[in-house]
């Protein structure tokens with residue numbers, strides 16, 4: 001049976017599989033999905049540790065696989081520099097950014113709206129423009145309270161498959177993979193961050209929850225920007241999107 005149709009108990013697999021078995025499973029998921037979706041399979045790369053691990057896995061499975069990055073006007077300078085280096089290494093990574101004017105400090109007054117405009121809209125645009133039928137993400141079910149119920153293969157939007165090939169990896173296993181494969185990572189991790197986002201909404205914490213440093217002090221604390229929870233196939237009206245490198 002194809003791994004794409006599995007109904008395995010993922011919470012059990014988090015503990016049952018060892019590192020090598022998880023890497024093999026992730027590669028097999030990407031391989032089978034690429035065989036099914038070909039060029040319409042695209043990796044979403046947020047420039048965080050999980051994304052660069054998935055990107056590396058995907059490129060090992062099939063070097064032709066394409067990807068996209070969504071950036072915002074609020075990304076830290078270190079992330080922008082890292083992004084430029086990644087795009088120079090992999091020109092098949094397309095960058096999307098929403099330049100539409102928004103109220104100042106919208107991230108404080110209405111963080112959900114800010115994320116919708118600056119993150120969800122460009123993801124929708126990338127999916128539309130790159131003719132994506134299957135997008136590949138670095139989601140992990142042990143990452144925090146909002147990420148426990150995802151599946152390895154999902155169809156939250158009709159006609160758009162989401163593949164989460166490292167869903168059952170632990171944080172330690174991501175670092176293990178990155179170290180063993182010498183994958184470059186965002187230098188902000190060396191400062192103590194464990195989950196990266198826009199500068200005003202990301203803090204260093206020692207909390208057990210890996211995403212606890214995201215949106216601290218707001219109703220979104222430890223939550224989601226919306227790209228994994230909002231519909232992505234709707235047409236975006238009035239979009240002002242740039243592709244910068």
Ligand code: SF4
Nearest residue numbers: 107114115118198201
């Ligand atoms: S993470 Fe913060 S600054 Fe970035 S889009 Fe979301 S609310 Fe806005």
